[in-house]
Amino acid sequence: MPNSSSSSNPAVHPSEAVRSGQSAPGRNGRASLVLKNISKTFPGVQALKNVSFDARGGEVHALIGENGAGKSTLLKVLSGAHQADSGTILINGRKTVIEDPRAARQKGIAIIYQELTLIPWLSAAHNLFLGRENEFGRILIPLAEMNRRATDELKKIGIDLDPAVPVAELGMAEQQMVEVARALSEKAQFLLMDEPTASLTGREIEILFEKIRVLRDSGVAIVYISHRLEEIQKIADRVTVLRDGEVVHTGPVSDVTLSDLISKMVGRPMSSHFPPRTPAKGEELLRVEPVPGNTRSRAVVVHAGEVVGLAGLVGAGRTDWAWRLIGAAPTKGEKILIAGKPADIDSPHKARALGIGMVPENRKDHGLVLARTVRENISMTILDRLANWCGFINLANQSNSCSLYVERLSIRCSNDSVECGTLSGGNQQKIVLAKWLVRDCPIIILDEPTRGIDVGTKFEMYKLINELTQAGKAVILISSDLPELISMSDRIYVMHLGDFVAEVDSRKTSQEAVMHFAFGYFEGATHGP
Amino acid sequence: MAHNLSPQFVTRVLSRYGSVVMLAVLIVLMSLASKEFLTVHNLTNVARQVSIFAIIGAGMTFVIITAGIDLSVGSIVALTACVAMTFIDRTEMDFPGIGIGIVIGAFCGAANGIVIARFRVPPFIATLAGLTIFRGLSLVITDGLPVIRFEGSFRFIGQGMIGGIPVPVIIMIIVVVVMQIVLRRTAFGAYVYAVGGNEEAARLSGIKVGWIKFWSYVLCGFLTGISGMILMARLSSAQPAVGEGFELDAIAAVVLGGTSLMGGRGTVWSTLIGALVIGILGNGMNLMGVHSHYQLVAKGVLIVLAVLLDDYLNRRR
Numbered sequence: 102m103p104n105s106s107s108s109s110n111p112a113v114h115p116s117e118a119v120r121s122g123q124s125a126p127g128r129n130g131r132a133s134l135v136l137k138n139i140s141k142t143f144p145g146v147q148a149l150k151n152v153s154f155d156a157r158g159g160e161v162h163a164l165i166g167e168n169g170a171g172k173s174t175l176l177k178v179l180s181g182a183h184q185a186d187s188g189t190i191l192i193n194g195r196k197t198v199i200e201d202p203r204a205a206r207q208k209g210i211a212i213i214y215q216e217l218t219l220i221p222w223l224s225a226a227h228n229l230f231l232g233r234e235n236e237f238g239r240i241l242i243p244l245a246e247m248n249r250r251a252t253d254e255l256k257k258i259g260i261d262l263d264p265a266v267p268v269a270e271l272g273m274a275e276q277q278m279v280e281v282a283r284a285l286s287e288k289a290q291f292l293l294m295d296e297p298t299a300s301l302t303g304r305e306i307e308i309l310f311e312k313i314r315v316l317r318d319s320g321v322a323i324v325y326i327s328h329r330l331e332e333i334q335k336i337a338d339r340v341t342v343l344r345d346g347e348v349v350h351t352g353p354v355s356d357v358t359l360s361d362l363i364s365k366m367v368g369r370p371m372s373s374h375f376p377p378r379t380p381a382k383g384e385e386l387l388r389v390e391p392v393p394g395n396t397r398s399r400a401v402v403v404h405a406g407e408v409v410g411l412a413g414l415v416g417a418g419r420t421d422w423a424w425r426l427i428g429a430a431p432t433k434g435e436k437i438l439i440a441g442k443p444a445d446i447d448s449p450h451k452a453r454a455l456g457i458g459m460v461p462e463n464r465k466d467h468g469l470v471l472a473r474t475v476r477e478n479i480s481m482t483i484l485d486r487l488a489n490w491c492g493f494i495n496l497a498n499q500s501n502s503c504s505l506y507v508e509r510l511s512i513r514c515s516n517d518s519v520e521c522g523t524l525s526g527g528n529q530q531k532i533v534l535a536k537w538l539v540r541d542c543p544i545i546i547l548d549e550p551t552r553g554i555d556v557g558t559k560f561e562m563y564k565l566i567n568e569l570t571q572a573g574k575a576v577i578l579i580s581s582d583l584p585e586l587i588s589m590s591d592r593i594y595v596m597h598l599g600d601f602v603a604e605v606d607s608r609k610t611s612q613e614a615v616m617h618f619a620f621g622y623f624e625g626a627t628h629g630p
Numbered sequence: 631m632a633h634n635l636s637p638q639f640v641t642r643v644l645s646r647y648g649s650v651v652m653l654a655v656l657i658v659l660m661s662l663a664s665k666e667f668l669t670v671h672n673l674t675n676v677a678r679q680v681s682i683f684a685i686i687g688a689g690m691t692f693v694i695i696t697a698g699i700d701l702s703v704g705s706i707v708a709l710t711a712c713v714a715m716t717f718i719d720r721t722e723m724d725f726p727g728i729g730i731g732i733v734i735g736a737f738c739g740a741a742n743g744i745v746i747a748r749f750r751v752p753p754f755i756a757t758l759a760g761l762t763i764f765r766g767l768s769l770v771i772t773d774g775l776p777v778i779r780f781e782g783s784f785r786f787i788g789q790g791m792i793g794g795i796p797v798p799v800i801i802m803i804i805v806v807v808v809m810q811i812v813l814r815r816t817a818f819g820a821y822v823y824a825v826g827g828n829e830e831a832a833r834l835s836g837i838k839v840g841w842i843k844f845w846s847y848v849l850c851g852f853l854t855g856i857s858g859m860i861l862m863a864r865l866s867s868a869q870p871a872v873g874e875g876f877e878l879d880a881i882a883a884v885v886l887g888g889t890s891l892m893g894g895r896g897t898v899w900s901t902l903i904g905a906l907v908i909g910i911l912g913n914g915m916n917l918m919g920v921h922s923h924y925q926l927v928a929k930g931v932l933i934v935l936a937v938l939l940d941d942y943l944n945r946r947r
Contacts, residue, residue, distance in 0.1 A: 202834050218831035220824045222895035227820045232835040234817035241815050269895075 132158035132193060132290040132322050134179075134210070139188035141174055141346075148174040149185070150346045156291055156322040161313060163325045163333040163354065166343035167366050167616070168415045168581035172326050175343070176295055179324075180212050181205040193290075211284030212293045215300075219268045219276055226251035226264035229283045254286045255279075258312050274305035278312065285321070292316065293324040298332060299416055310336050328414045330359050330620050342366055359622050367583065367612040375588035376564050379571075381406040382591070386575045387457075387544055389426060390436035391601070398600035403544065408566060408576045410590030410607065412583070412615050418599040419579045420462060423546050427452035427459050439544075453482065458537030460530070462548040462579075468533035471522035475514055476503045478521050478532055482540040506535040510565065527558030534565065545569065546577045551585060563589055583612040597621040644943055649887050649903040652936065656907055660914035667917055674796060678864075680909035681802035683876060685857045687883040687901040688809045689739075689850030694884050695813075696846050697826040697893025698746065698753035702760030703854045703880055706738045707873030708768040710858035714784075715777040715868035724784035728859045735855020736848050738764055743847035747840035761877070768870035776869035788863025798860045802902075805853060810898040822846060826893025882929070883908055886936050907932070 134156040141149040149171050156162050166172050177183040179190075181199040190197050192208055199205050205212070219228045226248045230236065237247050244265075251264035260278045268276050277297060284292055294313075298306045313336055317323055325337055333340060334354060342350040342365045350357070350365045357365075383405030391398035403409045411419045424430040426437065428446040437444045439455050446452050452459075461467035469478055480487060480499045487494050487502075503517050510531045514524055521529055530550060537545050547566070551559045566576055566589060580586045586593060587607045595603040595618035603618040617623065644651060661668045686703050693700045714731030718724055738760065745756040790797040813819035821842045824832035833839050857876075862868050886904030889896025911932060915925045 203836055218828060218834065220820075220827040220831060220894070222827055223820060223823045227823075231820060231824060231832075232837055234820060241811070242817065242820075244815060 163337035209290035211289035221269035413596035458542035527554035681798035684905035689853035704876035705764035711862040711868035732855035739851020743844035
């Protein structure tokens, strides 16, 4: 192993001989990870445009942006999961290529993902040294020694736990610290954390922050990605804002207010065209009261002929709420009234019987049976109506009702006997929608209906939404695309940490105001409830 | 903590030692139901019966922890016994014959492992194919006829005793202890858990996932070969139909021990407990004169109850 540095960087793991592929820290003795003009394009979308970003030892650098602003793509470029199309990466001043996740680790980049990557029924010590057991012995692992070294590694970051306990029996914060300890025991100089507080409680967050500060002061460079702006003010030294794959701001946290940050994040151009909406509010179809005792959340009310938008950050709980509404996830105790009558929805079957249909976000896993035909998929929701008393399906009716919707939604397929898996994303999305149109559900939930589909199909989708509401149906639209949400909805409920914290009239609001609520920051919202 | 019998504590103990509790309850019930149950003669008998599928179960535990399954073990028992017995019958070289049998078992496991790890055939399908292939090969080798030999030193490993303990039981104890050590104290063992617990995380930790799966099946085949030799020695014969349904007993032992078929958790030790539960249940019912047809029903019901209990306890935690 080439020893490229061991003396010039006293702050970072002084005793450690630097491992292969790792370069010396910069001239000023601080570890540095610099991205210059990184671009990355996926089919149909430019995820990163000339992004320049740097992480320096002894500093917490926060990376923020709206859903889809390019944070995760940037993270994947750094982890070696994606390769940038252009641009350079410099580690400690030396130009580097990160081929794959293993290479990233060897170069001292460790990533703590939102979903932890520990092995549940192995002990903390085993997890710490997974893949490096030969440091202990050739055949048998001396468990006592391994546990002792694990205890040492954990103590380095101030954690005191029994390393012999399976990680499945540890709390989330402890598991996270085991990951951090593992990263550091691999001599990581750069620690990238993706929403590390998403599953932690208030007390656990405080502990995590304490540890992060200790790490920072020992010379580790920390990149902190989070939706929680108040956390960023607490923990970060610098902040970079991404919008639509571009860096729109970099600077010390102390120089900007929360309100500034939100303003910088929003303002995605209204580039897509939206068909004009003529709202026709009818009678109340659905009312969902919050869990009794929850005074923070407000009731969601949906009327016939209305498009009700749900705004919120990823993880705010919009999809979970929808799944609870259709009985696909256990209820938390919300009171549901359908057309004024209390309804106890404990299964999607019940929801369907009560006239609620849902087009889920993940159409491939939750919306379609990819290996079956267009016809079979569309008619899946109405097989009970197509079957006669002894269960035989009326094939003529099946075929007729499906071709009607294939035509109405202009689903492009040679005939309705082709497998859904062979069609494009936009056509697949239309088929999932057709499933619920053919059922004639008065209430339809659309979860991110235009994600990953082309502009033309998006426009068709918008026109369909308008047709539906003109026919007296109600649409609940969940979307992270703010221009879309504001243009297509009549009213918008904003969700923050599982609660509907605000209701805004979409004709009188702005992207900025919605985002303020979505970040749980009310003072800056210009159009309050 | 131990004196504090809070519901959480009881749940925790039950979920960790549930199979031991089940075994204890079963032993108490059986000794109440039959005077013969707690005799040395009877218990020795049970231990000898249990040893065969406890050894297979030890290998099956590795496979199941990787989130796989091996349906071919019953056929591997038959093939190893038929090949070894035919060899011994022709050459009168008893112990080389046993060695050949065990190696054949490992090769069968390797065949399963290659199909699963290299060609990514789902374990259920790959070993289902193995089940018919190895059974078919047993028929080919023996021409469908039993091979019988009532003399020879090979019978020692099935019928012999050392210090009053049947040799199969001694082999079982050695296997369980060694395999438990392999599972908990070696890097290989840690990788087996890693592959079953979080395959992607294992891969990203630099673990060769395919190799770990491959060697798990080899190990399972190898141990099944040992069981095949013990059975052959006990019966003083080999016939191509022997070992039918052993895969189910071995899987049942693993599951009764609390190992999840989803992979990632379980121990060899708990599989031994599971095997003892099955063995004692069968033996007790025999002593009580329960018809064998009903015994099958009872065994199935017990498996469902045990899994439901385990599931319930895990959700309570």
